[in-house]
Amino acid sequence: MPGSEAVKRTTLRSQIADALLDEVIAGRLPAGRQFTVKEIAEQYGVSATPVREALLDLCSQDLLDVELHKGFRVREFTYADFRDMVEARTLIIEGMFRRSEDVLRAVTPQQLASARRRAEEAERAALAGDLDILIGYDLRFWREMSGLVGNSYIADFLDRVRVQSWIFTVPLLRRLPDLRGRLWHGHADLVAAVGARDVVRAQEIVDAYNRFTLDLVDGLTRADDAR
Structure with a gap:
């Protein structure tokens, strides 16, 4: 069906973002923790694209920072x-x-x-x-x-x-x-x-x-x- 792949990817993106958000709030991904798209993709057994999109969604909520050539980092609040x-x-x-x-x-x-x-x-x-x-x-x-x-x-x-x-x-x-x-x-x-x-x-x-x-x-x- 046309567009079904895009819908599936959007749903996967949301699921990954929600799962990572739960990990961050619960402290299982603690402040200052660094990780890459590849690491998260392997953890969830999915491709890199929805993971990258999910991580950018969390960046837009000021929960993650992008680190050039390093990946992502859980934001540290004071x-x-x-x-x-x-x-x-x-x-x-x-x-x-x-x-x-x-x-x-x-x-x-x-x-x-x-x-x-x-x-x-x-x-x-x-x-x-x-x-x-x-x-x-x-x-x-x-x-x-x-x-x-x-x-x-x-x-x-x-x-x-x-x-x-x-x-x-x-x-x-x-x-x-x-x-x-x-x-x-x-x-x-x-x-x-x-x-x-x-x-x-x-x-x-x-x-x-x-x-x-x-x-x-x-x-x-x-x-x-x-x-």
């Missing part, structure tokens, strides 16, 4: 970068709440029910200290929350910043022997505030979440520097 990420995602969410009256009135029971399920899943993983499971549910939760705005550009940008935040944070969190009780788990409270059309309460929860995150990462970073 603590200053992380603080900027938190500020950026705060401004995005504040912007969402500025449109709150129209946005929250338009939220359907089905949307709230879906967000609530994601929230409960994320909370269970957070309370259990299961970082790998939490990352996936947390990212999906915030995609759904930002999707309530009805602006795909806002949702995509927030998702991109949150992915970068996890990439910086995960290696620090993995150094803790037990994550139970150490991770934020206010997802359901935020959904409840949105469901009640309580903009003030929703903003308070997000502000508290940002303070919690900065305090946690600041403590982990200082402990790391003291080693």
Whole structure:
């Protein structure tokens, strides 16, 4: 069928990009790790073309750097970068709440029910200290929350910043022997505030979440520097 090969390659490209993104977020491809197209192609048993395209997709998300004559390198984010990420995602969410009256009135029971399920899943993983499971549910939760705005550009940008935040944070969190009780788990409270059309309460929860995150990462970073 004409074009079927192009569709297959595009699908393969997306699958490889998603698989590599999972590896980077989880820290299995750590910051600073160098690799080539050939290496990844052999790892997944595919040709070089979709791999190269997938890697360039991740470069466009500022997750990888191209190194001339060397291949690719997982981007290394700093603590200053992380603080900027938190500020950026705060401004995005504040912007969402500025449109709150129209946005929250338009939220359907089905949307709230879906967000609530994601929230409960994320909370269970957070309370259990299961970082790998939490990352996936947390990212999906915030995609759904930002999707309530009805602006795909806002949702995509927030998702991109949150992915970068996890990439910086995960290696620090993995150094803790037990994550139970150490991770934020206010997802359901935020959904409840949105469901009640309580903009003030929703903003308070997000502000508290940002303070919690900065305090946690600041403590982990200082402990790391003291080693």
